[in-house]
Amino acid sequence: MRRAPRANPYRDAWCGDLTAAAASAPARVSGWVARRRDHGGLIFIDLRDRSGILQLVFHPENGAELFAVAERLRGEYVISVAGDVVLREERNVNPDLPTGEIELQATGMQLLAESLTPPFPLDDEDITLDETLRLRHRTLDLRRKPMVDALVLRNDVVQTIRTALVAEDFLEIETPILTRSTPEGARDFLVPARMAPGSFYALPQSPQLFKQLLMIGGYERYFQIARCFRDEDLRADRQPEFTQLDLEMSFVAEDDVIDVNERMMCEVFRVGGLDVPPPPYERMSYAEAMLRFGSDRPDPRFGLEIIDVSDHLRASEFKVFASVLGSDGVVRAINAGTREVPRKELDELTEVAKRFGAGGLVWGFVLQDGTLRSPIAKFLSEGEIAALIAALDASPGDLLLAVADTADTAAAALGALRLELSRRWGLVPEGRHDVLWIVDFPMFERNDAGSWTALHHPFTAPTGDLSDPGSLLSRAYDLVVDGWELGGGSIRIHDPGVQQRVFEIIGMDEAEAESRFGFLLEALRFGAPPHGGIAFGIDRIVALLAGHESIRDVIAFPKTASGSDPLTGAPAEVDDTQLRELGLRRR
Ligand code: ASP
DSSP states (O other): OOOOOOOOSSOSSOGGGOOGGGTTSEEEEEEEEEEEEEETTEEEEEEEETTEEEEEEEOGGGOHHHHHHHHHOOTTOEEEEEEEEEEOOGGGOOTTSTTTTEEEEEEEEEEEEOOOOOSSOSSOTTSOOOHHHHHHTHHHHTTSHHHHHHHHHHHHHHHHHHHHHHHTTOEEOOOOSSBOOOOSSSOOOEEEOTTSTTOEEEOOSOSHHHHHHHHHTTOOEEEEEEEEEOOOOOOTTOOSEEEEEEEEEESOOHHHHHHHHHHHHHHHHHHTTOOOOOSSOEEEEHHHHHHHHSSSSOOGGGOOOEEEOGGGSTTOOOHHHHHHHHTTOEEEEEEEEEOOOOHHHHHHHHHHHHHTTOSOOEEEEEOTTSOEESTTGGGSOHHHHHHHHHHTTOOTTEEEEEEEEOHHHHHHHHHHHHHHHHHHHTOSOTTOOOEEEEEOOBSEEEOTTSOEEESSOTTBOEESOTTOGGGOEEOEEEEEETTEEEEEEEEBOOOHHHHHHHHHHTTOOHHHHHHHHHHHHHHHTTTOOOEEEEEEEHHHHHHHHHTOSOGGGGSSSOOOTTSOBTTTTBSOOOOHHHHHHTTSOOO
16 A cells, blocks of 8 residues: 655645545545546546546536636646545446546646657557557556556565565675676677777676675675676567676575575565465476476476486387487477377477477377377387386377487477477466476586586586586576576685686686686685575566566566667667767777
8 A cells, every 4th residue: 555645736645545435535636647538518537647547527517617628638638636536326336446436526627738649548458559669659658557567566576675685684785887797608798998998898797706706805695686788689588688686695505595585585476476385495406307397497387297218119110219219319208188189280399399409209199999199100019109108107099299319409399399388278277386496407518619618607616526527517506487597596616726627617728717807716815705696587577477478568668679779769879979089980
């Protein structure tokens, strides 16, 4: 409930707060004209402010001058209206509106501003609006209820986080925006330094290094609602700048970080109305997530788990299986359940598997007599079919889908396929949400050029034998909700020797490491406590809680998918003088 506004010449109440309890009393409200209806000598106005909608009525007998102004009102005009709150007649009550039992009978009005006709309707929640148009006129779009709801929720989430962390002795500390490159695996945005021609600041991809320096500096529990900048090719849920809750703690191990964050996120879920089981949240190893769900951010809500059936097919005469299994590959499968799936849809599903690198998709329907209807049925022995049916817990009518490939490709293809099936067939049970920690990630993976890169980032602490990079796990953890990675972090390296060795493994020699991260390495040599932390994507959390697909719907002024801002026209050219001052143009 909002506090009543301080009474002033514009208002003494919020539109959305006036209910039957306020009937028979005078009130003054301000806002925008949402709708205007002329009704046999009466004018009805729906007045909108941030809190909601209130119906105003203008009677000609309350003053000819007042009525004349009311007749001039159009959509989005800004007015302040004084009047009496009265109960509506029974038949005029609007049960869909919190203020639907009353209306304000106007006795006076100030017309504060006129408005051009908006390019799209603002109060019809059911229509789909063109997003570019919305972004171009974001000021108007922000007046729409879905945007107000999203930004109010966003505020509630951020305030909840602040309250929860301050109660746990965290300090909110800011770190620089103009800084040096932080390697989070994306391209940097660069800012030319006028005072040092030819030199550039990088915008932070995250506050990672600064928060580690804060730990070494003794600020044992830090957090920040931090803006991060990554110059990546954008996708639906990406923005060139986005907001993280960034936090770090000293003298901790994994369980300490996870514990604090579970308490905090549990509050966030509560505030966002997300019905999830209470912590502790389940933990699943990266290896298990990849095997069962084909993804390091699994969505387990709709089953369709992936089963490795390689062992049942080792002796198979089917050439594809034999050759894949003979060269260290795997055969994995999903039981897609009983469903009429026409040939055309099977072809579409095969295309999905192929898009993720698989050579093809094997399908088969289990028949009443325990055999399979499948293009490859004739190549499988009775024993193999029986073993497959048992492994996949299949019954007559079930559709089985299999991929034979390298373990990585089979995981990627079947992981994508199960999401596609869930989308097509609407398999997520209504209202179900799953929260999961993914742990025990590999420390390194090979990039396309065959060299090692850190799966998380190179400041993550490894466990295992440093001389065998491929065998190392990292002390990282990700929080995944309904298949969305909401956050990720790790226990960090606090030993300068280990840090140096990790740089070496990813192909950075001592000189390069010193030149790029000398400040970190030096700090590590002056007594670094064991420390670790995490960062959460605020935009994603709010989008999930608000039930929006796109994070653009929970950001006040987002960029389009191609990184531009139709409102301000950014990015834009700058004038020659600026370029010359920055040393980017000679004359
Ligand atoms: N800096 C990391 C990131 O932005 C999070 C962390 O390790 O705390 O993903």
